[in-house]
Amino acid sequence: MVPDPYAFYxxxxxxxxxxxxxxxxxCRWSGLARGLTFLAxxxxxxxxxxxxxxxxxxxxxxxxxxxGVFLALVIYHGYYDQQxxxxxxQRAFFRQGLARIRRDWANITNPLTWSTAGSPAGEVASTAxxxxxxxxxxxxxTDLDLEGEKSLWxxxxxxxxxxxxxxxxxWMVTADTLETSRQRQESIRALADADTWRHEFLLSCWGSVxxxxxxxxxxxxxTGPTLPSWLQSMIWVARLSAAIxxxxxxxxxxxxxxxxxxxxxIFVLILFNFLISVFTSGAVHELFRQxxxxxxxxxxxxxxxEMLASLPLRTPLLDRLRQRVQSRGxxxxxxxxxxxRGSAHRPAMRSLLTWSILGNLRSGVTFIVYVVLQFTxxxxxxxxxxxxxxxxxxxxxxxxxxxxLGELEALAVLAQCRxxxxxxxxxxxxxxxxxxxxxxxxxxxxxxLGPQAVANPVSLGPWGQALVVTGSNMSGKSTYxxxxxxxxxxxxxxxxxxxxxxxxPAVEIGTSMxxxxxxxxxxxxxxxxLRRLKQIVDRSREFSAGQDIQFVYLLDEILQGTNSQERQIxxxxxxxxLLARRAVGAISTHDLQLPDVKELVGQLQVVHFxxxxxxxxxxxxxxxxxxxxxxxxxxxxxxKLLALVGLDATE
Numbered sequence: 001m002v003p004d005p006y007a008f009y010x011x012x013x014x015x016x017x018x019x020x021x022x023x024x025x026x027c028r029w030s031g032l033a034r035g036l037t038f039l040a041x042x043x044x045x046x047x048x049x050x051x052x053x054x055x056x057x058x059x060x061x062x063x064x065x066x067x068g069v070f071l072a073l074v075i076y077h078g079y080y081d082q083q084x085x086x087x088x089x090q091r092a093f094f095r096q097g098l099a100r101i102r103r104d105w106a107n108i109t110n111p112l113t114w115s116t117a118g119s120p121a122g123e124v125a126s127t128a129x130x131x132x133x134x135x136x137x138x139x140x141x142t143d144l145d146l147e148g149e150k151s152l153w154x155x156x157x158x159x160x161x162x163x164x165x166x167x168x169x170x171w172m173v174t175a176d177t178l179e180t181s182r183q184r185q186e187s188i189r190a191l192a193d194a195d196t197w198r199h200e201f202l203l204s205c206w207g208s209v210x211x212x213x214x215x216x217x218x219x220x221x222x223t224g225p226t227l228p229s230w231l232q233s234m235i236w237v238a239r240l241s242a243a244i245x246x247x248x249x250x251x252x253x254x255x256x257x258x259x260x261x262x263x264x265x266i267f268v269l270i271l272f273n274f275l276i277s278v279f280t281s282g283a284v285h286e287l288f289r290q291x292x293x294x295x296x297x298x299x300x301x302x303x304x305x306e307m308l309a310s311l312p313l314r315t316p317l318l319d320r321l322r323q324r325v326q327s328r329g330x331x332x333x334x335x336x337x338x339x340x341r342g343s344a345h346r347p348a349m350r351s352l353l354t355w356s357i358l359g360n361l362r363s364g365v366t367f368i369v370y371v372v373l374q375f376t377x378x379x380x381x382x383x384x385x386x387x388x389x390x391x392x393x394x395x396x397x398x399x400x401x402x403x404x405l406g407e408l409e410a411l412a413v414l415a416q417c418r419x420x421x422x423x424x425x426x427x428x429x430x431x432x433x434x435x436x437x438x439x440x441x442x443x444x445x446x447x448x449l450g451p452q453a454v455a456n457p458v459s460l461g462p463w464g465q466a467l468v469v470t471g472s473n474m475s476g477k478s479t480y481x482x483x484x485x486x487x488x489x490x491x492x493x494x495x496x497x498x499x500x501x502x503x504x505p506a507v508e509i510g511t512s513m514x515x516x517x518x519x520x521x522x523x524x525x526x527x528x529x530l531r532r533l534k535q536i537v538d539r540s541r542e543f544s545a546g547q548d549i550q551f552v553y554l555l556d557e558i559l560q561g562t563n564s565q566e567r568q569i570x571x572x573x574x575x576x577x578l579l580a581r582r583a584v585g586a587i588s589t590h591d592l593q594l595p596d597v598k599e600l601v602g603q604l605q606v607v608h609f610x611x612x613x614x615x616x617x618x619x620x621x622x623x624x625x626x627x628x629x630x631x632x633x634x635x636x637x638x639x640k641l642l643a644l645v646g647l648d649a650t651e
Contacts, residue, residue, distance in 0.1 A: 003419050009097040023084045026534060030077040037073055041066035045132040048323075053056060060179065100419055103181055103450040105150050123280070136509065137172040139532065144485040146172060146447060146628065153487055154218045156495075158413045160205035161304075162315045163215060163406025164215035168303060168413060169313065171493045175549050177510035182315040182429050184411065184494025189426060190313045191415035198412050198419075201307055205409055218352075221290045222395035225507060227388055235388075235485035237383035245269050245376060270375045277374055285379045288359050291352075291387055296537065297334040297354055302349040308408050309345060317411075341555050348394040359383040414495035427491040427502035432550050437461045438584045439507075439552070441489070443500030445604050449491065452625035458484055460552065460584045464603060466575055467586035468595060470610035470633040476626040477588035480609070481554045484586065485509055488552060506549045510536040513556040526562055533574050540583040552583035553578055564591065572597050592632055608633035 046052075050058030099107040127547055131265055136146075145151045152172070157167045169182070191198050201231035227235075247536065248269070252262035260340045311318060325345050361370040361379070373379035438461030454476070460467055469477045487497040491504050512532045515530045536553055543551040558574070559567045568591055575587065576599060595606050612623050 005422065006098065007099050009094045009101070013091060013096040013098065014599070016087055016094065018300070020084065020087040023080055023087060027077065027084050028072055034073040034077050035069060037070040041070050052137055054314060059164040069272060079524045086207050090203055093203055093206045097416075097420060100155060100158075101405070102157075103150075103448070105154065108154050124415075136175075138563065139514075139535075140485075140509055140511045141173065143513040143556075144482055144489065144509070146486075146489065152448065152489065156413060156417055157401055158188065158202065159302075159409050160202075160386060161215075161406060161409055163402050164205070164409030165405040167403075167410040171410065173491060175506065176492065176546055177363040178429055178431060178506040179495050181492050181506060183315070184414075185426055187313075187315045187317045187411050188414045188418065188496075190315050190318065190492050191412050192418040194313055194415075195419065197312065198415055201304075202409075202412055202416060202547045204307060215297060218297065219288050219399045219402055219406060221287065222398040226392075227384070228283075231280070231384070232278065233282060234302075234319060235381050237276060238378035238385075241269065241273060242265050242382070243378045248527070253546065273375045273378050274377055274519070277380070280381065284384055287384065288380070288386070291356060291359065292524060296311050298353045300347075301402070301405065302353065304405055305345045305349065306407055311408075321408055323544055324400045324404045339575055345397075346388075347546055348397070352390055352394070355383060355386050359387065393562040394418045399574060411494075418496045421496065421498070424496035425496050425502060426495075427487075427497050427498060427499070427504050429491070430505060431502055432461070432463075432505045432584075433466075435462050438463070438550060439484075439504045441484075441487070441499045443501040444487060444502065445482060445498040447486050447498040450477075453483070454627040455498075455500070456483075456626075458478060458487075458499075458502075459605070460484070460586060463582040463584065464579055466604055468604045468606045469586055469588040469608070469628075470590070470592060471588075472611050475609035475611055475624050475633075476628075479558050479626070480628065481513065481551055481556055481586055481588060482510075485511060485552075485554050505554050508539070508543060508549050509552050509554065511556075512536060512558055513554070526559065529559055535576065537577050537581075538580055541580075543583070551581070553587075555585070557588050557590060567591065568594060568597065572599050575603075576602060595632060606632050610634065 036200070041063055044059050044063035048054070048063055052059065064629060096108065100105070141147055147153050149381070155170075155171070157165060157168060159168050178427065245266070248257070248265045249259050249264070252259075252265075257265070283376050298516070305325055306324060311322050359380070360375070361367075370379065418426075427441075437459045439458060440460075441458035443455040444458045445455045447453075469480060471477050483498070487499060487502065488504060490497045490500060493505055512529065532556075536555075540551045540553070543549055555574075559570050562570070573592070578585065594600070595604050607628050609626060609628060610633055612625070614621055614623070
């Protein structure tokens with residue numbers, strides 16, 4: 001583990017910037033030389049063609065030499081241009097590390113957005129179904145800043161492949177079992193200790209995979225239905241046509257046919273093949289669009305799959321991912337050590353790449369060759385037959401390979417988060433126990449605030465108790481609740497948390513923090529809050545029977561849209577229902593009498609945040625230390641805030 005990740009990132013950026021500048025100079029000069037050589041070759045060609053000064057014998061060799069130099073410069077320039085692109089991507093990767101550590105949100109960029117990460121690559125992103133159908137609702141995502149400009153998604157989302165992003169997103173919003181989180185955490189720990197391999201893998205993802213690549217298209221073809229019977233019949237027609245054409249040509253070359261019969265037969269064959277091509281081109285080219293046009297995707301992902309197959313780290317989860325790539329099926333082959341087996345993906349991906357290239361001859365400079373092959377041999381149908389054989393042999397395994405790659409990238413991203421924040425810890429994942437605090441933490445900060453976050457302790461539970469957070473306006477109550485929620489999300493994903501120590505079970509989270517009214521639906525602010533609280537209470541019922549997953553609620557100053565007397569009664573009833581279902585959580589409130597409600601006596605643990613006032617240059621100023629203290633808040637600041645903004649005077 002590098003002791004100072006910021007210094008490491010800066011060192012890499014400086015190194016890559018120097019290398020990029022050197023390559024850029026070579027690239028620009030080679031580009032200029034390439035252009036000048038082309039013009040010189042063109043001038044020599046026209047001079048030779050028009051016999052300038054009757055020196056054709058001089059101009060033609062000069063044109064040939066200049067053309068050779070031009071082609072050499074094209075290769076030379078292309079080599080350095082690829083180097084420049086690779087160095088630029090690597091530099092961008094390490095700059096992202098600097099931006100993430102600084103929480104420089106303006107310079108944190110993601111290849112894909114939250115919405116595109118879930119589709120369509122999400123169909124193959126997860127190698128195991130969720131332990132429950134518990135997927136977080138969008139209200140909680142918004143309350144905890146899981147998506148948006150300054151969000152956990154932007155902080156974590158270093159993944160490059162669509163599958164990796166979809167997998168990371170799924171883990172973020174899905175409540176999984178404790179064992180699932182433990183297995184992820186074990187693998188993330190291993191990857192966090194393997195800095196060299198992890199950086200090489202993530203850089204390969206950044207430097208190899210195009211942001212527009214999407215393996216889901218190929219997977220949809222590979223796992224889809226077989227070819228329709230009429231296309232299978234056309235494949236046999238193509239084979240028969242090619243055989244007849246070859247035999248006819250051999251017969252002509254052997255002198256068994258006259259030139260007239262040979263020419264007539266070839267003409268009839270070309271006409272027949274042309275008609276078959278017109279009849280089949282729509283269906284065949286649509287399939288080629290899904291597969292053959294993705295040749296570059298296949299080439300890019302082949303290296304990443306090979307890195308997964310040769311992964312040197314050993315954990316049960318990593319072993320399963322590796323074995324899936326080494327297997328022809330989507331399940332692990334057996335318990336044999338991965339290093340003892342060959343990688344099944346390698347011949348499969350190389351074969352698919354070959355068929356994809358052959359099926360894409362109609363694009364670019366090879367179009368003329370394609371036309372000749374198509375009208376003499378029905379080339380497309382032979383390639384289609386080869387792709388179908390490949391699909392039948394490897395198709396079902398392909399989805400598992402890409403899913404494993406996506407999961408490995410998500411694990412590596414969370415391990416990189418640990419690299420970026422060496423002061424964070426991996427939480428202790430332990431089941432809830434009767435009579436003990438369910439969730440505890442020391443030095444817990446808000447992950448999105450970075451180094452400036454003020455750390456506080458956390459203690460939620462035991463069952464039958466709720467944490468009540470009091471304090472004046474702007475003192476840090478809402479931030480504290482969000483800090484708890486975001487760290488719980490990180491912990492259940494298997495990643496590190498912003499704390500000195502943290503203990504938690506498997507959790508599902510329900511929040512009510514940013515409720516708004518809806519004019520379109522004719523719903524007031526108060527009714528919106530009631531509906532939201534009803535959803536949270538109903539959700540807690542799903543987890544009250546079995547405690548495999550603990551329900552956690554985080555409620556921020558709820559039911560502000562009614563009078564204080566009725567609000568206290570309503571809040572009391574909501575808390576009673578949540579406590580009765582063994583849910584644990586915290587609620588912030590300005591109701592300083594809530595802890596004295598007789599129905600809740602002995603069930604509330606009360607803490608507070610406070611402010612301080614001082615006179616600076618004759619003016620009253622207010623500051624906050626955001627430190628949580630036990631007991632109910634001894635101060636309020638609404639009237640003092642009124643005075644600070646000049647609204648305390650009466651006319």
